[in-house]
Amino acid sequence: MPLETPVRVAQELARRGYNAEREAVTLLAGAADPASALDRAVEATPDDALRLTTDHVRAALDAETPPASGGDVGGDTPGEDPSVSTGEAGTRSQDTGGGAAVETAGGTSGGGRAAGAGGPADASESGDWAGRSVEQALHxxxxxxxxxxxSTGTGEYDDFVTVFRDRYERLAGQLRGRVNHRPAEAIQAMGGGSDAEMIGLVNDIRSTASGHWLIELEDTTGVFPCLVMKDRDIAELVEELLLDECIAVQGTLADDAGIMFVDAIHFPDVPRxxxxxxxxxxxxxxxxxxxxxxxxxxxxxxxxxxxxxxxxxxxxxxxxxxxxxxxxxxxxxxxxxxxxxxxxxxxxxxxxxxxxxxxxxxxxxxxxxxxxxxxxxxxxxxxxxxxxxxxxxxxxxxxxxxxxxxxxxxxxxxxxxxxxxxxxxxxxxxxxxxxxxxxxxxxxxxxxxxxxxxxxxxxxxxxxxxxxxxxxxxxxxxxxxxxxxxxxxxxxxxxxxxxxxxxxxxxxxxxxxxxxxxxxxxxxxxxxxxxxxxxxxx
Missing domain, CATH: 3.60.21.50 (Purple Acid Phosphatase; chain A, domain 2)
Known part of the structure; x- marks a missing residue:
């Protein structure tokens, strides 16, 4: 198969066990006889090298020795296999000047630009471009x-306790700047009507017979129930909660101090x-x-x-x-x-x-x-x-x-x-x-x-x-x-x-x-x- 595009050159090099720098592939694809140029470049590459460099190719192209007789180059490369796609992928355009914006389900919510390329150009369409040398030292x-x-986990019960304790401590650390956290056992000892703030993992979420939300929060000292009234603006945040995530709440204890009426919910979140x-x-x-x-x-x-x-x-x-x-x-x-x-x-x-x-x-x-x-x-x-x-x-x-x-x-x-x-x-x-x-x-x-x-x-x-x-x-x-x-x-x-x-x-x-x-x-x-x-x- 003729090497009319850079990817055909890359495929043939892959078949021979090499990958190559981008400019090296571009030079081979642009040679008068890419197959012969590739043969000479491979011959000029040290036996222990796995990557064909631009210097290897330039040396081969500049050599005065006559090109090796190559004939058709190709063989059983991945590109020659019958297509395994379903046919849903249509033939791409060769217009490098751009094209219609890509329309996707994700849209461009929140920013970023979504310009769709009409498709890349073949080597023959690249004009006089001879590739560029990547400054790999900058990588x-x-x-x-x-x-x-x-990995140290063995699946024992103590391993699960350890990982959830670590989760709690690290995420609680991100939330402590926003609330004055009191441990669950300390809140249980507070008087009715007191203001309270707590950080915990979501242990359970359920709705009451009246349609309110009851959230059980757990920290390292125990579990405390928190009630979110259905008519509060924060009720919609309850719909975002998942079990085992870490949140902070602020509210007021009931008269018997057995439950917290929640006024605010905080997530660790990304700072605005x-x-x-x-x-x-x-x-x-x-x-x-x-x-x-x-x-x-x-x-x-x-x-x-x-x-x-x-x-x-x-x-x-x-x-x-x-x-x-x-x-x-x-x-x-x-x-x-x-x-x-x-x-x-x-x-x-x-x-x-x-x-x-x-x-x-x-x-x-x-x-x-x-x-x-x-x-x-x-x-x-x-x-x-x-x-x-x-x-x-x-x-x-x-x-x-x-x-x-x-x-x-x-x-x-x-x-x-x-x-x-x-x-x-x-x-x-x-x-x-x-x-x-x-x-x-x-x-x-x-x-x-x-x-x-x-x-x-x-x-x-x-x-x-x-x-x-x-x-x-x-x-x-x-x-x-x-x-x-x-x-x-x-x-x-x-x-x-x-x-x-x-x-x-x-x-x-x-x-x-x-x-x-x-x-x-x-x-x-x-x-x-x-x-x-x-x-x-x-």
């Missing part, structure tokens, strides 16, 4: 909150004065998730288009790729999944994913966290991939970390969380507060509660550890999730919340549970302004 990545290698950090230069990060390689509905052509675009001038500032889980489809994740698999062996799924990852420019920094379809423990927090899987995906030298983790790139903090708890939030809260069609809204709720998985005991599995790795201690600049296969974004108290959709067309299982995915989109964030553009490769 800065710091990772915090990673459980990998730190929060001002995000930005990068010191114009650099961009692509946020994606839920690739699901191994599924019959993995959108291979959309991925090829995305990888191809990353090699173009339009994407020259995209230097980071953050992947929020579910690299592969996995095995046995849901009923009858085997009937929808294109690759049935989990390790082969990761090997194929690694081949697709090699299409991404070799000078991009990649950070990945696992999801519920990946081959790690289901209980959160999830550790990063084990050594076997890291070795399979090692060619691109991607950084792997646990779920969740806070990844700081050039001063901009990105809280990466796969997002399984979004199912719980959407199921428990009113539709106007949280829905699949607007996935950024349940993300707002997690920011408000300062915890990525506040409710324990539902479908989400939580591993008891010596500390609660799911607490949001520091306010992130960007909150990136996936899991629900819906695209949505917005700003909550100046935090950019992005759910990045997926790369898997609708499966039979998804159709049976009424999930209509947003597939083939790539949100790209300007790290110097936190503005965002969504590119459509479907």
């Amino acid at each position: 800065e990545i710091e990772i915090a909150g990673d459980i990998t290698g730190r 004065t929060h001002r995000p950090s930005t990068a010191d230069r114009h650099v961009q990060a692509a946020l994606i998730s839920d690739v699901h390689v191994g599924s019959q509905e993995f959108m291979a052509e959309a991925w090829h288009d995305f990888a191809d675009w990353l090699h173009t001038e339009e994407a020259e500032h995209v230097e980071y790729l953050l992947v929020a889980g579910d690299m592969v489809e996995g095995v046995g994740v849901y009923p009858n999944q085997d009937e929808e698999l294109d690759i049935v062996d989990i390790y082969d799924q990761y090997r194929r994913f690694a081949e697709y990852l090699k299409e991404v420019p070799g000078d991009m920094e990649i950070v990945m966290i696992p999801g519920n379809h990946d081959a790690v423990r289901l209980a959160e927090p999830q550790p990063a991939f084990d050594e076997t899987l890291r070795e399979i995906m090692s060619v691109h030298d991607a950084q792997v970390t646990g779920n969740p983790s806070t990844v700081t790139i050039e001063g901009v903090s990105v809280l990466m969380y796969h997002g399984v708890s979004l199912d719980e939030v959407i199921a428990e809260l009113p539709e106007e507060k949280a829905s699949y069609d607007e996935p950024h809204k349940p993300m707002y709720q997690l920011l408000k509660k300062r915890h990525v998985a506040p409710q324990y005991g539902g479908k989400l599995r939580v591993a008891p550890e010596e500390k609660d790795y799911l607490v949001i201690d520091e306010v992130p600049d960007i909150f990136h999730t996936g899991h629900v296969h819906k695209l949505g974004w917005g700003k909550y108290h100046n935090v950019l919340a992005v759910n990045s959709g997926c790369w898997q067309a609708q499966t039979a299982f998804q159709k049976s549970v009424n999930i209509d995915p947003d597939a083939g989109f790539a949100p790209v964030v300007d790290l110097d302004t936190l503005d965002m553009t969504v590119y459509d490769f479907s």
